[in-house]
Each structure stands twice: as C-alpha cells, then as structure tokens.
Amino acid sequence: MVLKLFKSMTGVSVLLFALLVPQVSPAQSSAPNTFPTSGSQASQNSPAAPSKQKPSPSSSSLPSAPQPAQSQQEPSLQDLGFGQSQMQANPALQARLNKRTEMLKIHQRLGIITLAPMVAALITGPTVKVKGKDGQILKVPSSTNLDFHAALGSATAALYFASAYYGELAPRIPGEKKRGAIRTHVALAFIHGPGMILTPILGALAFNQEQNGEKVHGIASAHGAVATVTALAYGASIVAVAWPIHLKFWEK
Amino acid sequence: MKYKIHAMAALWLAALPALGQNSSQWMLVQSALTYHVSSPVHQVNGASHEAKGKGVCQDGQCNFLVAAPVKSFDSGDSNRDLHMLEATRGAQDPMVVVRAKFSEAELQQSTIYADLEVQFAGQTQRYSHVAFQRQWQGNEMRITGSVPSTCSDFKFERPSFLGLLISNDIPVRVDATWKQM
Numbered sequence: 001m002v003l004k005l006f007k008s009m010t011g012v013s014v015l016l017f018a019l020l021v022p023q024v025s026p027a028q029s030s031a032p033n034t035f036p037t038s039g040s041q042a043s044q045n046s047p048a049a050p051s052k053q054k055p056s057p058s059s060s061s062l063p064s065a066p067q068p069a070q071s072q073q074e075p076s077l078q079d080l081g082f083g084q085s086q087m088q089a090n091p092a093l094q095a096r097l098n099k100r101t102e103m104l105k106i107h108q109r110l111g112i113i114t115l116a117p118m119v120a121a122l123i124t125g126p127t128v129k130v131k132g133k134d135g136q137i138l139k140v141p142s143s144t145n146l147d148f149h150a151a152l153g154s155a156t157a158a159l160y161f162a163s164a165y166y167g168e169l170a171p172r173i174p175g176e177k178k179r180g181a182i183r184t185h186v187a188l189a190f191i192h193g194p195g196m197i198l199t200p201i202l203g204a205l206a207f208n209q210e211q212n213g214e215k216v217h218g219i220a221s222a223h224g225a226v227a228t229v230t231a232l233a234y235g236a237s238i239v240a241v242a243w244p245i246h247l248k249f250w251e252k
Numbered sequence: 253m254k255y256k257i258h259a260m261a262a263l264w265l266a267a268l269p270a271l272g273q274n275s276s277q278w279m280l281v282q283s284a285l286t287y288h289v290s291s292p293v294h295q296v297n298g299a300s301h302e303a304k305g306k307g308v309c310q311d312g313q314c315n316f317l318v319a320a321p322v323k324s325f326d327s328g329d330s331n332r333d334l335h336m337l338e339a340t341r342g343a344q345d346p347m348v349v350v351r352a353k354f355s356e357a358e359l360q361q362s363t364i365y366a367d368l369e370v371q372f373a374g375q376t377q378r379y380s381h382v383a384f385q386r387q388w389q390g391n392e393m394r395i396t397g398s399v400p401s402t403c404s405d406f407k408f409e410r411p412s413f414l415g416l417l418i419s420n421d422i423p424v425r426v427d428a429t430w431k432q433m
Contacts, residue, residue, distance in 0.1 A: 073308045073315055074317070075306040075308055075316075077317070077349060079306050080304040080305065080306060080317065080319055081304060082319065082347070087346060088346070089343070089344050089345065089346065090343045090344070091343070093343035094341060094342075094343035097334065097342075098338060100338065101338045101339075173334055177330060178330050178331070179328065180327075180329030180331070181331075182329055182330055182331035185331075241331070242293065242413065244294075244295075245293050245294070246294060246295045
C-alpha cells in the first residue's frame with residue numbers, strides 16, 4: 001500500500017516538474033534587452049539607407065568592461081574564445097601610441113617645412129659660381145649669393161635634424177615589424193641622412209675655398225652633387241611614405 | 253503501470269518546449285572585415301581576417317555576434333596601422349564588437365536586413381536596417397554587406413596627412429562565411 005502511494009506521488013511530482021520547465025524558458029528569453037529589434041524602426045527606414053541611432057552615452061557595454069546579463073539566446077563575447085590578453089585594455093600602450101603619434105606629427109611637419117629651404121638652397125646653389133667671359137669663376141654678387149645660399153643650407157640642416165630627432169626618438173611599439181611604404185621611407189634615410197651631414201661639411205669647405213679666392217677643388221667640388229642626391233632621396237622619402245597617392249580632390 | 257504513464261506524459265511535456273523552439277546555431281568559419289579610408293590623396297583599405305563570430309537563432313529571432321581585435325586590421329603599412337590603432341584608441345578598447353539582430357525568416361531571403369550594434373573605440377553605435385546579401389555555398393552561408401560607419405559615430409579625431417583630413421566616412425565591408433553547427 002505504502003509502495004503504491006509512493007509510486008503514485010513520484011509520478012505526480014515528475015509531472016509537476018515537467019509542467020514547470022516550460023515556464024522557465026520564456027522567463028529566460030524575456031530578459032531585459034538593451035538592443036532594439038528590427039520592429040518599428042526597421043519599417044520606418046528605406047532598405048537602401050540604413051539609419052543610425054545616437055551613440056549610447058554609457059560606456060558600460062565596452063568590450064573590456066564586464067558584460068551585462070544577456071538572454072540565453074544572445075551569444076556573448078566570452079563564447080568566441082578570444083584570449084583575455086586580447087580583450088584587456090592596455091592604457092600604457094595607448095599612452096605610448098599617443099606619444100608616438102604626437103612626435104611623428106612633429107616629425108612630419110618639420111620634414112615638410114624642411115623642403116622649402118632645401119629647394120631654395122638647390123636653386124641658389126648654382127648662382128654662387130658664375131663663369132665669366134674668360135671662363136673664370138665669378139662671384140656675382142659674390143658675398144650676397146654665397147651668404148644667402150649658406151643661410152638656406154644651414155636652415156635646411158637645422159630643420160632636418162630637428163625633424164630627424166622627433167622621427168628617431170618617437171617611442172617604438174613592442175612587437176612592431178615594419179611593413180609597407182614605411183620601409184622605403186626608413187631605407188632612404190640611409191642616403192639622405194649621411195647626405196645631410198656631408199653636404200654642409202662639403203659646403204663649408206667650398207665656401208672657404210671661394211673665400212680664399214680659390215677655385216673649388218678636391219672633395220669640396222662634390223658639394224653640389226651630394227646635395228642633389230640628398231635632396232632627391234629626401235623627396236623620394238616623402239613620396240614613399242605617402243604612397244600610393246590617388247589624387248581625388250573632387251571627393252570629400 | 254500508472255507510474256509508467258505518468259513518466260511518459262512527463263517526458264512528452266518536457267520535450268514540447270524544445271520542439272517549439274526550433275533553434276539553430278552558427279559559427280563564423282571565414283571572414284574579411286575591410287575598412288575603407290579616403291582622403292584627397294589617399295584611398296586605403298585595411299582588412300582583418302581574425303574575426304570570430306557566433307550566431308543563435310531561436311524563437312524566430314537571430315542574434316549574431318562578430319568581434320575582431322582592432323590591431324588585427326592590416327592596411328599593408330605598419331606605420332599607418334599603428335596610427336589607426338592610436339586614433340581609434342585601439343589599445344584602450346582593443347576589440348570591435350558587432351551584434352546583429354534580424355528575423356529568422358530573413359535567413360531564407362537573399363537580402364537580410366539587420367539591426368546592428370557596434371562597439372568600437374569606446375563608443376556604442378547602432379545602425380538600423382542594414383542590408384546584407386546572403387548566398388549559400390554548399391552547407392555554408394556567405395554574408396556580404398557594408399556597415400555605414402563614420403569617424404564621428406565613434407568620436408575619434410579624423411586623422412590627416414599632409415594637412416588633408418580623411419573623409420568622415422569609413423565604411424566597413426563585411427564578408428563572412430557561417431556554418432550551421
């Protein structure tokens with residue numbers, strides 16, 4: 001008798017449990033949903049023009065922040081199998097990146113400004129030695145042209161080395177492997193870098209020789225050629241970092 | 253005998269909700285997320301193939317989640333990629349996360365209109381009714397489309413080059429292949 005009653009009660013309890021199960025499922029799936037569904041908003045917009053809503057001011061749903069409770073049917077970021085290191089914020093690295101960008105922006109600005117005196121020095125370079133009727137080198141007007149060219153050369157060197165300072169001392173990012181146009185930009189520095197050291201030295205030698213009334217001779221006579229190669233490498237370096245260039249001024 | 257009947261009834265009742273749910277799960281097997289940046293002198297694409305994703309369709313509603321590390325986007329130039337990482341605060345907020353919602357019935361259509369929630373650069377932006385093309389490739393589903401994102405959506409400063417600002421529009425092309433689990 002007791003056994004029969006026990007069996008009957010067990011059956012009833014199993015039945016009750018089974019009836020309770022379906023009530024649990026909808027409760028879970030109706031969890032608060034922070035993400036609007038495609039209901040009324042979708043019907044208001046044309047398919048060709050997706051509309052945007054105002055960005056959420058809250059930062060609580062950031063990937064690095066703890067995720068809010070989600071309904072069972074919504075996959076979570078943790079389901080995807082990213083490593084914790086990949087998802088974790090790295091303020092130190094962000095600060096380093098900020099510093100790097102800041103320094104490279106100065107490097108870029110100074111580098112572009114350097115172009116002006118460099119081009120001017122290249123233009124004024126040939127005017128400091130003008131051949132007379134008898135083939136002798138004349139200085140027309142000697143000191144003004146020379147001084148102006150020397151001043152342009154000095155300004156170029158000063159700006160160049162200031163730019164190089166910011167480029168070289170910008171923080172390196174751990175694990176950074178140079179790829180693409182930046183490699184050409186850096187490689188060309190091995191030409192215009194020594195060129196920018198050599199050009200003023202040769203220029204000074206040539207200047208002294210001219211001042212002493214001598215015809216420029218020896219290694220100093222390479223001043224113009226070295227300066228030209230340096231300027232070409234420098235220009236190529238700027239183009240390289242900007243490559244590929246697609247001129248589309250008509251596009252905003 | 254009575255116990256057996258009760259047990260059978262219980263099993264049937266327990267199975268009923270499962271039969272009604274008709275759920276399916278999807279896993280991202282291959283993807284290319286490509287942003288496009290343009291300026292008067294530049295046209296640049298940066299792609300990531302490191303996205304991971306999962307989709308769940310249940311009760312007529314599909315929820316798909318795709319995420320990729322910001323630093324995985326490769327434009328072919330390490331200097332530009334590092335600058336992108338800086339501009340988008342990619343070290344502070346290292347993941348770009350996209351949540352998509354759409355009706356399960358749309359899986360049968362060639363065009364899926366999804367509502368998107370994009371978390372990027374510390375901001376959350378929603379895009380409604382974004383069209384994606386769906387193609388079947390064997391037992392895999394290929395989804396292609398474009399997310400019409402902009403710099404201002406995510407409140408980051410537009411980078412410039414040679415003093416020329418990039419366009420505010422940075423559409424992200426999505427090409428994702430999903431497999432039903």
